[in-house]
Amino acid sequence: MEQSSKQLTGAEILIRCLHEEKVKFVFGYPGGAVLNIYDAIFQQNKFKHVLVRHEQAAIHAADAYSRSTGEVGVALVTSGPGATNAVTGIATAYMDSVPLVIISGQVPTYAIGEDAFQECDTVGITRPCVKHNFLVKDVKDIAATMKKAFYVAASGRPGPVLVDIPKDVTAHLGLFEYPNTVQLRSYNPVTKGHLGQIKKALKLLTEAKRPMVYSGGGVVLGDASAHLIKLIQSLGLPITSTLMGLGGYPSTDKQFLGMLGMHGTYEANMAMQECDVLLAVGARFDDRVIGNTEHFLSRPRTIIHIDIDPSSISKRVKIDVPIVGDVKSVLSDMNEIIATEKPAQNTAALKDWFQQIEQWRSKNCLSYAQSTEFIKPQYVIQKLYEVTKGDAYITSDVGQHQMWAAQYYPFDKPRRWINSGGLGTMGVGLPYAMGVQLAHPEAQVACITGEASIQMCIQELSTCKQFHLPIKVITLNNRYMGMVRQWQEFFYGNRYSESYMEALPDFVKLAEAYGHVGIRVENPADVEDALKEAFSPKLKERLVFMDFMTDQKENVFPMIPNGKGLSEMILAEDL
Amino acid sequence: MRHIISLLMENESGALSRVAGLFSARGYNIESLTVAPTEDPTLSRMTIVTSGSDEVIEQIIKQLNKLIDVVKVLDLNDGKFIERELMLVKVKATGAFREEMKRMCDIFRGRIIDVADGSFTIELTGSGTKLDAFIESLDKAAILETVRTGASGIGRGDRILKV
Ligand SMILES: Cc1ncc(C[n+]2csc(CCOP(=O)(O)OP(=O)(O)O)c2C)c(N)n1
Numbered sequence: 001m002e003q004s005s006k007q008l009t010g011a012e013i014l015i016r017c018l019h020e021e022k023v024k025f026v027f028g029y030p031g032g033a034v035l036n037i038y039d040a041i042f043q044q045n046k047f048k049h050v051l052v053r054h055e056q057a058a059i060h061a062a063d064a065y066s067r068s069t070g071e072v073g074v075a076l077v078t079s080g081p082g083a084t085n086a087v088t089g090i091a092t093a094y095m096d097s098v099p100l101v102i103i104s105g106q107v108p109t110y111a112i113g114e115d116a117f118q119e120c121d122t123v124g125i126t127r128p129c130v131k132h133n134f135l136v137k138d139v140k141d142i143a144a145t146m147k148k149a150f151y152v153a154a155s156g157r158p159g160p161v162l163v164d165i166p167k168d169v170t171a172h173l174g175l176f177e178y179p180n181t182v183q184l185r186s187y188n189p190v191t192k193g194h195l196g197q198i199k200k201a202l203k204l205l206t207e208a209k210r211p212m213v214y215s216g217g218g219v220v221l222g223d224a225s226a227h228l229i230k231l232i233q234s235l236g237l238p239i240t241s242t243l244m245g246l247g248g249y250p251s252t253d254k255q256f257l258g259m260l261g262m263h264g265t266y267e268a269n270m271a272m273q274e275c276d277v278l279l280a281v282g283a284r285f286d287d288r289v290i291g292n293t294e295h296f297l298s299r300p301r302t303i304i305h306i307d308i309d310p311s312s313i314s315k316r317v318k319i320d321v322p323i324v325g326d327v328k329s330v331l332s333d334m335n336e337i338i339a340t341e342k343p344a345q346n347t348a349a350l351k352d353w354f355q356q357i358e359q360w361r362s363k364n365c366l367s368y369a370q371s372t373e374f375i376k377p378q379y380v381i382q383k384l385y386e387v388t389k390g391d392a393y394i395t396s397d398v399g400q401h402q403m404w405a406a407q408y409y410p411f412d413k414p415r416r417w418i419n420s421g422g423l424g425t426m427g428v429g430l431p432y433a434m435g436v437q438l439a440h441p442e443a444q445v446a447c448i449t450g451e452a453s454i455q456m457c458i459q460e461l462s463t464c465k466q467f468h469l470p471i472k473v474i475t476l477n478n479r480y481m482g483m484v485r486q487w488q489e490f491f492y493g494n495r496y497s498e499s500y501m502e503a504l505p506d507f508v509k510l511a512e513a514y515g516h517v518g519i520r521v522e523n524p525a526d527v528e529d530a531l532k533e534a535f536s537p538k539l540k541e542r543l544v545f546m547d548f549m550t551d552q553k554e555n556v557f558p559m560i561p562n563g564k565g566l567s568e569m570i571l572a573e574d575l
Numbered sequence: 576m577r578h579i580i581s582l583l584m585e586n587e588s589g590a591l592s593r594v595a596g597l598f599s600a601r602g603y604n605i606e607s608l609t610v611a612p613t614e615d616p617t618l619s620r621m622t623i624v625t626s627g628s629d630e631v632i633e634q635i636i637k638q639l640n641k642l643i644d645v646v647k648v649l650d651l652n653d654g655k656f657i658e659r660e661l662m663l664v665k666v667k668a669t670g671a672f673r674e675e676m677k678r679m680c681d682i683f684r685g686r687i688i689d690v691a692d693g694s695f696t697i698e699l700t701g702s703g704t705k706l707d708a709f710i711e712s713l714d715k716a717a718i719l720e721t722v723r724t725g726a727s728g729i730g731r732g733d734r735i736l737k738v
Contacts, residue, residue: 123589128600132643135589152643185738186585186646311637314630 010139010170011036014103015044017146020178023047023074025065025438027058031078032118033105036170050438050467053459055082057431059089059160060457063098064418064428064435068393070223072154073100073435079107080118083164084125088425090160091129095422096244097221099158101149102130108168109137122164131159139172144179151182156189157309158221189308193325198333201304201321202343204277205235208302209349210356212275213237214260214289217244217421218282218307218327225249225414227331228281234338236350238357240268242283243406244421251410252390257357258366261289262560263403266365266569267357269558273299273566274356280305282327285316286422293317295565306330365558365571366407374551375524377401377476380531381408384446384474387531392416392444395432397453398424400482403556405448427456433471434463444472444535451477451547452501461514464543472534473545475507478552486555490570491562511545520547577606577626579651579658579728581736582639586612586619590644594621597642603627603635607660607725618646618738622727624703646738655731661698662706663688664713665720668695672717683709694719702726 008016014037018026027050030038041049052058055077062073073093077086083104093100107116123135132152134145145163153161205211219228225248232239232255239249240260249256258265260272272278272290278301283289290296293316304321305313313322323330337343368378381404384392394409395418396402402419411417418436420428433447447454454475464471476482484499508518517539521530527548534544557572584590591610598605606624613620625635632650639648651658666676668690680687680697683705689696699709703726710721730736 124592127589127593127596133589184643187643309641311634311641315634318630 005175007173008176009036009040010142010165010172010174011040013139013142013174013176014146014165014170015040016176017143017178018074019044019046021072021146021150025050025062026074026076027052027062027065027435028076029055029058029078029082031082031105033079033107033167034076034082034170036167037076037103037105050434050463052431052463054457055085056089056427057434057457057460057463059086059093059100059102060428060431061435061438062100063089063093064395064432065439066098066100066435067418068415068436069439070415072150073098074103075100076103077105078118079105079122080120083120083122087125087129088427090126090162092420092423092425092428093160094129094131096217096420097158098160099153100160101146101153102160102162104162104164105170106135106164106166109166110168112166122162126162129160130162133162133164135164136169137166139169139174142169142174143177147179148182148184152184152187156187190324191326191329193306193323193330193333195333197321197323198330199337201279201323202334202337204302204304204321205237205279206343206345208275208277209346210274210276210353211235211237211279211350212271212277213239213279213281214242214272214283215239215245215248215281216242216283219245219248220414222282222308222327223414224282224328224331227328227335230335231331231338234335235345238271238354240264240272242286242289242421243419245283246406246417247411247414250412252412257361259406260566262291263407263556263558266363266558266571267360269560269566269569270360271357276301278303280307281331282307284312287316290317290566291560291568292563292565295568298565363571363573368572371551372524375521375527375548377404377478377548377550377554378408379524380474380476380527380548380550381405381448383528383531384448385409387528387535388444388446392446393418393436393440395419395429395436395445395447397429397447397449397456398426398483399450399453400478400486400554400556401448401450401453401476404476426453429453430457430460430464430471430473433473434460434467434469437469437471438467446472446474448474448476450482451475451479451504451507452481458510461511461516461543461545465515468541469543470539470541471543473543475545475547476550477504477507477547478550478554479504480552482554483556489555490559507545507547511543516543516545518545518547520549522549576629576632576652577624578632579656579726580623580625580635580639581649581651581728582621582623582645583613583618583647583736583738584621584642585644585646586617587644590619591621593642593644594623594639597638598625601634601638603631607723609725609727615738622725624726647736649730649736651728651730654734656728656734657731658702658726658728659700660703660706660726661700661724662709663722664697664699664710664718665694666697666713667693667717667719669693672714675714676717679709679712685709
C-alpha cells in the first residue's frame with residue numbers, strides 16, 4: 001500500500017492517484033470547481049496536462065488515446081458547463097466501450113442542491129452513459145474511489161467511469177493511501193469461457209459446410225487480434241469485420257471479405273446471410289450490421305457468440321451457443337484445443353464455399369468510375385493508403401468519408417482505425433487525432449473528415465498548434481453533409497433539406513490563421529502529389545490541413561437501405 | 576408474463592436511480608418497485624414487479640446484473656415463492672356502510688386500524704390479486720383513498736437470496 005505520512009489536500013491526493021496509475025496525459029479544461037486540482041497539477045510533472053479548447057474534445061482525445069494504446073484515458077473538467085460539454089464525449093466512449101476515467105469538479109458539498117453557481121447534477125446527467133459513476137463526499141474516499149474507477153473502467157466490458165468531486169473535498173486534508181487491490185462484491189467480470197461450450201463451438205465450426213466468422217470491436221479492445229488470426233488461419237475460415245473491428249484481422253489477407261453491414265462489401269454480407277454456422281467474436285449484432293433482423297433470421301444458421309458482456313448475448317438475435325468470457329482467453333482456449341485435437345474439417349464443403357465467396361467477390365463491389373474532372377473521394381483514400389504505405393493511424397468523423405475510409409483504407413493492425421461507430425458523433429475526428437498523435441508522436445496520423453464534421457471541433461486546431469501535433473487533416477469537401485444528402489437522394493425524392501453546406505470558410509486560410517499549413521486540391525491529377533507533399537519530411541513537424549474539393553454527388557456503395565436485409569444491397573452497378 | 580425480481584444492492588444514494596433509470600431508458604415495464612435496507616445496513620433489498628416476454632425478462636436480469644451497485648439478482652418466478660403486499664384503504668363508514676365495511680374487512684381478513692366518525696381505515700395484506708379482489712368487492716362510492724406498498728417477495732423453503 002502506497003502511503004503518505006503527511007497530510008495532503010484532496011487535490012494532491014487525486015494527483016497522487018493518477019501517478020499511481022501511471023497516467024501520462026490528462027486532457028482537460030479548468031474552471032472554478034477544479035482550481036484546487038489545477039493548482040496541484042501545476043506543482044507536479046509526472047503527467048502532462050493537455051489543454052483543449054472545448055471539454056467535448058478533452059473526452060474525445062482521452063478516448064482516442066485509449067483506443068490507440070489500450071491504456072485508460074483520463075480527462076478533467078469543471079462543474080456545470082464543463083461537465084455538460086463533456087457528455088457527448090462520454091456517451092461516444094460509452095457506446096464503443098472505451099475505458100476512461102473522467103474527473104469532474106462539483107460545487108462544494110454544502111452548496112449541493114442549492115442551485116449554486118455552475119452546479120449541475122453531473123452524476124445524474126451522466127448516469128445513462130457511463131459504466132459507473134461516483135460522487136466523492138469525503139477526502140478519505142478519494143484514493144479508494146479512484147482505484148475503483150480505474151479498475152471498473154478497464155476490466156470486463158470496458159467503459160467510461162466518472163468521478164465527481166466537490167471543491168471543498170479537494171481542499172480538505174487527509175492521508176494518502178492507495179490500495180493495491182480492489183474488491184467489489186457486486187462486480188466480478190467473467191474472463192474464462194465455459195470449456196464445454198467452447199468445444200461445442202469448435203465442433204460446429206469444423207463440421208460446418210459454410211462457416212463464417214464475424215469479428216467486432218471486442219477483438220480490438222480485448223487485444224485478441226493475434227489469437228483471432230491464429231484461429232482463422234488454422235481452420236481456414238472466411239472472416240468479416242464490423243466497422244469497429246477493422247484491423248482486428250488483417251484486411252489485406254485473402255480470407256478477409258471486407259467490412260459487413262449497411263455499407264459492407266457484397267461478399268461479406270452475402271456470406272453472412274448464406275452461412276450455416278456463424279461465429280461472432282466481440283460483436284453485438286447491431287442494426288447497422290445485420291440489417292433487418294427478421295430478414296437475417298429468415299435463413300437458418302447456427303450462431304456461436306463469444307462476448308464478455310452477457311447482456312450482449314441474445315439481445316437482438318437468439319444465440320445457439322453463447323460463450324461468455326474475455327475474447328482473448330476464449331480464442332486462446334480454442335486454439336489450444338485445435339492444436340492438441342487437430343479436428344477433422346469438412347474440407348470439400350469449405351472449398352465449395354470459398355468458390356461461392358470468390359464469385360461474390362468477383363462483383364468487385366467497391367469499384368467506382370474514375371473521373372478526370374472531379375476528385376473521387378474513394379481515390380483520395382486509396383492514394384492516402386499508398387502514400388502512407390498503409391501504416392498510418394486513421395481517425396475519422398461521421399458521414400460518407402467515414403465509410404469510404406473504412407472501405408478503401410485496409411487496416412492490417414488493430415488500434416489503427418479510430419472512429420465513433422456506436423454513437424456516430426460528428427466532430428470526433430480532430431480530437432481523436434490529437435489523442436493518437438500524443439500517444440504515438442512518431443507515427444503518421446491522418447484525420448479523414450468532411451467539411452461539416454470538421455467544423456464541429458475545429459477550435460482544436462489551436463490545441464494542435466500548442467502541442468505541436470503534426471496531424472494531416474484530409475477533408476473530403478463535397479459541400480454537402482454527404483451522408484444526409486445521400487439518404488435524401490434515395491429516400492426523400494432528392495429534396496436536399498438543409499444538407500447543403502453554405503458559407504464554408506476558406507479552410508486554407510483558416511488553417512493558416514491557426515498557424516498551420518493549408519493545401520487546397522481541386523484537380524484529380526494533383527491528389528497524389530499533394531498527399532506526398534503533406535507527408536513529406538519537409539512538413540513532418542507541421543499540421544497540414546488538406547481541403548480536397550470532391551465530387552459533390554458521389555454516394556457510398558454498397559448500401560443496404562434502412563429496414564432491408566443483408567442480401568438486399570444496392571450496388572453502384574445497379575444504378 | 577408477470578415476473579417478480581428480487582435484488583440485493585449496495586445501500587448507496589445513487590443505486591435506486593440506477594435501477595429506475597435502467598427500466599425507463601430501455602423501455603421495460605415497472606408495475607411496482609419497493610426498496611428498503613436489510614438486516615445488513617450496507618445492503619438494500621429491492622423487489623420489482625415487471626412483465627415481458629421471456630427474452631425481455633432475460634435481458635432485464637442481465638442488465639440488472641451489469642449495474643455495478645447490484646450485488647445479486649433473483650427472478651422469483653424461476654421457482655416457488657411467496658408474494659405479499661400491504662394496502663391501506665380509507666372507506667366511508669356512515670349509515671349502512673359501517674356494518675358492510677366491517678363485514679368485508681372480516682371476509683378478507685383485514686384489520687380496521689383507524690376509526691373515525693365517518694370513515695374506517697382498513698389494513699390488508701396479501702398477494703396483489705387478493706388486494707385487487709378486495710377493492711373490486713367494495714362499492715366504488717365508499718372508497719375514499721387507497722395506498723399500496725407494491726409487492727414484496729421471498730423464495731419458499733431454502734430458496735434464499737443472500738450475499
Ligand atoms: C453530432 C452529429 N450531428 C448530426 C449527425 C447526423 N449526420 C450524420 S452524417 C452527417 C453529415 C456529415 O457531413 P460531412 O462531415 O460533410 O461528411 P460527408 O458525409 O459529406 O462525408 C450528419 C449531419 C451526426 N452523426 N452527429
